[in-house]
Amino acid sequence: MVEVKNLLKTYNHKTVVDDVTLKIEKGTMTSFIGPNGAGKSTLISIITRLIAKDSGDIQIDGKDVLKTDSNELAKKISVLKQSNSINLKLTVRELVSFGRFPYSKGKLTKEDEKQIDEALEYMELTDMENKFLDELSGGQRQRAHIAMVIAQDTEYIFLDEPLNNLDMRHSTQIMKILRRLVDELGKTILIVIHDINFASCYSDNIVALKDGKIVKQGRACDVIDACVLKELYDMDIEIQQVGDKRICVYY
Amino acid sequence: MDYKKKTVILAGIALALTLLYILFDLKGNIGYILPRRIIKVLAIVLTGGAIAFATTVFMTITNNRILTPSVLGLDSLYMLIQTFIIFVFGSNSIVMMNSSINYLMSILIMILFSLVLYRFLFKGEKNNIYFLLLIGMILGTFFNSFTSFMEVLIDPNEFMVAQDRGFASINNVHKDLVYLSIGIIILALLYFWRFYKYLDVLALGKDDAVNLGVSYDYVVKRLLIIVAVLTAVATALVGPITFLGLLVVNITYEFLKTYRHFYIILASVFIGIIALVGGQFIVENIFTFQTTISVIINFIGGVYFIYLLLKENRSW
Numbered sequence: 036m037v038e039v040k041n042l043l044k045t046y047n048h049k050t051v052v053d054d055v056t057l058k059i060e061k062g063t064m065t066s067f068i069g070p071n072g073a074g075k076s077t078l079i080s081i082i083t084r085l086i087a088k089d090s091g092d093i094q095i096d097g098k099d100v101l102k103t104d105s106n107e108l109a110k111k112i113s114v115l116k117q118s119n120s121i122n123l124k125l126t127v128r129e130l131v132s133f134g135r136f137p138y139s140k141g142k143l144t145k146e147d148e149k150q151i152d153e154a155l156e157y158m159e160l161t162d163m164e165n166k167f168l169d170e171l172s173g174g175q176r177q178r179a180h181i182a183m184v185i186a187q188d189t190e191y192i193f194l195d196e197p198l199n200n201l202d203m204r205h206s207t208q209i210m211k212i213l214r215r216l217v218d219e220l221g222k223t224i225l226i227v228i229h230d231i232n233f234a235s236c237y238s239d240n241i242v243a244l245k246d247g248k249i250v251k252q253g254r255a256c257d258v259i260d261a262c263v264l265k266e267l268y269d270m271d272i273e274i275q276q277v278g279d280k281r282i283c284v285y286y
Numbered sequence: 287m288d289y290k291k292k293t294v295i296l297a298g299i300a301l302a303l304t305l306l307y308i309l310f311d312l313k314g315n316i317g318y319i320l321p322r323r324i325i326k327v328l329a330i331v332l333t334g335g336a337i338a339f340a341t342t343v344f345m346t347i348t349n350n351r352i353l354t355p356s357v358l359g360l361d362s363l364y365m366l367i368q369t370f371i372i373f374v375f376g377s378n379s380i381v382m383m384n385s386s387i388n389y390l391m392s393i394l395i396m397i398l399f400s401l402v403l404y405r406f407l408f409k410g411e412k413n414n415i416y417f418l419l420l421i422g423m424i425l426g427t428f429f430n431s432f433t434s435f436m437e438v439l440i441d442p443n444e445f446m447v448a449q450d451r452g453f454a455s456i457n458n459v460h461k462d463l464v465y466l467s468i469g470i471i472i473l474a475l476l477y478f479w480r481f482y483k484y485l486d487v488l489a490l491g492k493d494d495a496v497n498l499g500v501s502y503d504y505v506v507k508r509l510l511i512i513v514a515v516l517t518a519v520a521t522a523l524v525g526p527i528t529f530l531g532l533l534v535v536n537i538t539y540e541f542l543k544t545y546r547h548f549y550i551i552l553a554s555v556f557i558g559i560i561a562l563v564g565g566q567f568i569v570e571n572i573f574t575f576q577t578t579i580s581v582i583i584n585f586i587g588g589v590y591f592i593y594l595l596l597k598e599n600r601s602w
Contacts, residue, residue, distance in 0.1 A: 109499025116493045123545040137499040140483050
C-alpha cells in the first residue's frame with residue numbers, strides 16, 4: 036500500500052503539491068489526471084524519491100520511503116519519467132538489462148537474462164533487441180524504457196505519461212500490457228496520463244489533481260463525472276456510456 | 287571489430303609508443319639517459335591516464351560530453367597559486383625553485399579548495415550539480431582575472447616565469463614527485479573501485495540512476511572528489527593540461543561506440559597516453575623542443591574534430 040500524508044512542496048513560494056493525502060491499494064491501477072501544471076509529475080517524483088519534499092509523510096508498505104535503503108527500494112518501486120533523452124550508444128537489450136541493476140549490480144545472472152527476455156517479449160521488442168536506441172522511433176524507444184521498468188520486476192510501478200509520442204495502436208497496446216501486469220502479476224501501477232479516456236477505460240482508480248490539490252479521488256467511474264471534470268478542466272465534457280465504458284466527449 | 291578488441295589494440299599502441307619513446311636513439315651514457323627517460327615517460331603516462339580517467343568520470347556525472355574538470359576551476363586555481371607565489375615571494379624564492387614544495391602546496395590547496403567547494407554546495411537542499419559547475423566556472427574566471435591582475439603588476443622577467451607555468455611541460459619533472467603521484471593515484475583508484483559499478487547507471491541520468499537504487503548524492507559527491515584529486519595531481523605534476531581530456535574522451539566514445547565504462551575508461555586512458563607520449567616524442571625528436579606539446583595535441587585534435595564534423599555532415 037502506498038500512503039501519502041499531508042505532502043507539501045513549494046518552489047519559490049509557489050505551492051506545487053498542496054497538502055496531498057492519498058492511499059493506493061495494492062494490486063490496482065491508479066491514474067493521475069488533471070490539467071498541465073496540476074502537480075501530477077511532481078507528486079509522482081516526490082513519492083519515488085526523485086525530488087525532495089518540503090513536508091509530509093510517504094510510506095510504502097508501512098515503511099518510510101526516505102528511510103529505506105535506496106537499493107532495497109529499487110527492488111520495490113520503479114519509476115519512469117517523461118523525458119527519456121539518453122544519448123548513449125545503447126541497444127534495446129542493453130537498456131532493458133539496466134533494469135536488473137538493483138539485483139545484480141551489472142553482472143547479469145541467468146535469472147536476470149530470463150527476466151530481460153520476458154520483459155522484451157512483454158513489450159514485443161524481441162526482434163529488435165539488438166537495435167540501437169537512436170535507430171528507433173519515438174514509440175519504440177518508449178516501449179524499450181517501459182520494458183526496462185518491467186525487467187526491474189518491482190511490486191509498484193510509477194509511470195509518468197507513458198503514452199507520450201505513441202499512436203493509438205501502441206497506446207492501447209501499452210495500456211493492455213499494464214492492465215495485464217496488474218491482473219496477472221498483481222503489480223500496483225500508478226500512472227500520470229493526459230488522455231482521460233484511457234484513464235477511464237483501463238484504470239481502477241483515478242486521482243484528479245488541480246493546482247496541487249486533490250479535487251477528487253475514487254473509483255474510475257466516480258471520478259469520470261461531468262461535474263468533477265468541469266471543475267478540473269474548466270470545460271464542459273459530455274460523458275457517454277459505450278458498452279461498459281464511460282467515454283468523455285470533449286472535442 | 288568490437289570494442290574489446292579495439293581496447294586491446296589501443297593498449298598495444300600505447301605500450302609500443304612508450305617503448306619507442308624510451309628506446310629511440312638510445313646511445314651514449316645509457317646509465318644516465320635511460321632512468322631519466324623512464325621517469326619522464328612515467329610522468330607522461332600518469333598525467334595522460336589521470337586526465338583521461340578524471341574527464342571520463344566527470345562527463346558521466348554531468349551527462350555532458352563537452353564539460354571537462356577544468357570547469358571546476360582547478361587549473362585556474364593552479365595558475366593563481368603560481369602567480370601569487372611569484373608576486374609575493376619572487377621567482378627565486380624557495381617555493382618556486384623547489385619543485386617538491388611547490389607540488390605539495392599546489393596539490394593541497396587544489397584538493398582543499400574542491401573539498402570546501404563541495405562541502406559548501408552539498409550542504410542543505412541545493413545539491414544541484416549544475417549549480418556546482420556554475421560556481422566552479424565563476425570562481426575559475428575570478429582566479430583567471432586575479433592572475434592577470436597580478437601578472438601586469440610584476441616585473442617583466444617574473445612575468446615570463448609566471449607565464450611559463452601556464453604551459454604544460456614534462457621536461458623537468460622530478461622523480462620523487464612522480465613516485466608521490468603514483469601513490470596518490472593508486473589511493474584514488476582504490477577508493478574509486480567501490481563506485482565503479484555505478485558509472486554505467488549514472489550515465490543514464492539522475493532520474494534513472496535513482497530509480498535503479500543508486501544513492502545519487504552520496505556517489506556523485508565521492509566521484510567528484512576523485513575527479514578533483516586526479517586533476518590536481520596531473521596539474522601539479524606538469525601544469526594545466528585539462529584540455530587533453532575533452533579530446534581524448536570524445537575520441538574514445540567515437541572510436542569504441544559502447545557505453546561500458548570499464549572499456550571506455552581503459553581505452554581513454556590508453557588514448558590519453560598515446561596522445562601525450564606520441565606528442566612528446568614529436569616535440570622532442572621532430573621539432574627538437576621548438577614547440578610545446580599543447581600545440582601538437584590541439585592541432586591533431588582539431589584536425590580530428592573537423593574530420594568528425596565532415597563525416598557526420600555526409601551522413602545527414
